[in-house]
Amino acid sequence: MANTAFTLTLGSETFQDFEIPESIPLGGSQKLVVHQLPGGVRVVQAMGAEDDPIQWSGLFLGASALQRARAIDLMRVEGSQQQLSFFEYKYRVVVKSFKYVVEQRHRVRYTLELDVVEDSTRARPSAKAADLNAAISADAAKAGAIAAKVGDPKLTGLMKTMNDSIKSVSDFVQAGSKTINGVLEPVRGVATQVKGMIAEAGAVLQTVTTLGGILPNNPVAQQAAKLTRQLDAAVKLPDLHQLQAVVGRIEANLTRASGAVTSLQKVVVGGDSLYRLAAKVYGDATKWIAIAQANKVTDPQVTGVRTLAIPPTPPDNGGVPGP
Numbered sequence: 001m002a003n004t005a006f007t008l009t010l011g012s013e014t015f016q017d018f019e020i021p022e023s024i025p026l027g028g029s030q031k032l033v034v035h036q037l038p039g040g041v042r043v044v045q046a047m048g049a050e051d052d053p054i055q056w057s058g059l060f061l062g063a064s065a066l067q068r069a070r071a072i073d074l075m076r077v078e079g080s081q082q083q084l085s086f087f088e089y090k091y092r093v094v095v096k097s098f099k100y101v102v103e104q105r106h107r108v109r110y111t112l113e114l115d116v117v118e119d120s121t122r123a124r125p126s127a128k129a130a131d132l133n134a135a136i137s138a139d140a141a142k143a144g145a146i147a148a149k150v151g152d153p154k155l156t157g158l159m160k161t162m163n164d165s166i167k168s169v170s171d172f173v174q175a176g177s178k179t180i181n182g183v184l185e186p187v188r189g190v191a192t193q194v195k196g197m198i199a200e201a202g203a204v205l206q207t208v209t210t211l212g213g214i215l216p217n218n219p220v221a222q223q224a225a226k227l228t229r230q231l232d233a234a235v236k237l238p239d240l241h242q243l244q245a246v247v248g249r250i251e252a253n254l255t256r257a258s259g260a261v262t263s264l265q266k267v268v269v270g271g272d273s274l275y276r277l278a279a280k281v282y283g284d285a286t287k288w289i290a291i292a293q294a295n296k297v298t299d300p301q302v303t304g305v306r307t308l309a310i311p312p313t314p315p316d317n318g319g320v321p322g323p
Contacts, residue, residue, distance in 0.1 A: 010093075010114075011075055011082035013068055021056035024086070028052040028116075031296060035241050043241040051116035053096060054084065060108040069100045069108045079268035079305070081117055090120040094268050094307050115307050117266050132257050133172055139250045140166045143190070146243040150197075150236055158193050162186040166250075172257035180258045184251065191247045194240055201237045270305040277302075281310055 008015040028051040035043040060068050075082055076095040084091040093114040100110035140163050147159040165183045169175050172183075269277060274288035274297075281291075288300050294309045302308075 008084075008086040010072065010084050010112075013071055015058070019058055019060070020086075021058055024054060024056055025052065026054065026089075041238055043238065043245070051119060053113050053115055054091070054093065055097075055111070055113040057109075057111045060110065062106055065106050065108045066102060069102075069110060072110075072112065073098050073100070079270070081266065081268075082114075084114060088121060092117040092120060092266075094305075096305060117307055132253050133170075136166060136172060136250055136253050136257075139246050139253070143243055143246045143250065146239050146246065147190075150239050150243070152197065155190070155193050155197065158186065158190045162190050172254060175257070177258050180254055184254055187247060187251050187254065191244065191251065194244045194247060198237065198240045198244065201240060266307055267310055268305065268307050269302050272302050274300040274302065277308070277310075 008020050028049060031050050032044055060066075072095065076098045079094060081092050081094055084093045091114075093116055095112070096115040097113035098110065100108050102108050144159055144163055147155050162183075165186045169179060169183060172180060267277070267281075274291050275285040278288040278291055279285040290311050291308060292298060292300065294311045295306075
């Protein structure tokens with residue numbers, strides 16, 4: 001990449017000529033949750049893109065070498081967000097790691113690792129009213145059809161409440177946050193019920209039924225009942241996983257419509273807990289789960305240095321993990 005026609009900047013520091021690394025690895029991965037179902041069927045849910053850290057090594061030479069190394073190390077210590085720019089790329093980053101060796105006063109060798117907060121050059125999906133409203137309505141109809149197929153009375157009732165709530169709003173993009181939160185509540189109710197049913201079906205499938213004979217004190221009728229429950233769970237589990245994915249899309253689109261996604265704040269923490277962070281941000285430690293869900297984590301204890309997204313309007317769930 002080294003070229004006198006280009007520069008690379010990190011915050012207030014500019015890299016030029018031979019200081020620009022030969023290559024900078026970019027990209028990342030898609031966080032996936034894979035459910036392996038009986039019979040080899042797999043349900044794959046995409047949870048969101050994750051950018052890999054941007055890292056490179058190099059040398060600072062000249063009278064300002066030590067001063068420049070200390071300036072970047074200060075970025076690491078402060079944990080503040082910095083602008084990274086090169087070619088047409090622009091990122092908001094946090095210095096995750098900066099290690100340097102002073103070989104001479106005018107020669108400093110370093111290794112730099114940056115966590116990506118936002119890729120500013122990446123096109124953002126537009127929240128068009130027609131697209132979002134159509135997507136939410138289509139998914140609501142699909143979810144209702146799957147729930148009818150599952151045939152659970154409680155789930156059917158929750159689904160009716162959710163769909164009635166969705167139908168009551170003509171335009172989600174123009175609706176206020178209070179209206180959308182009112183729709184999100186029954187959506188999350190369905191999601192919670194589905195999550196519980198998936199766990200219950202999975203537990204039934206883990207039960208070993210004796211097919212080769214009759215165990216003592218275990219009548220044939222009881223064995224047959226167990227086998228029936230297992231078959232019913234095996235049939236319903238793929239539908240439940242599909243329903244979980246559809247309801248998850250509805251919730252995500254409702255959140256997009258409310259603009260909550262675009263107003264997420266980012267904070268850098270190290271060795272802290274989500275309880276203390278929620279107490280500091282919201283004044284309520286029980287809202288830690290909102291931060292956990294926004295960052296796709298389950299452990300309230302933060303290990304190492306991390307950049308976390310902070311939802312602006314966390315749901316009032318009393319600290320109980322949702323779907």
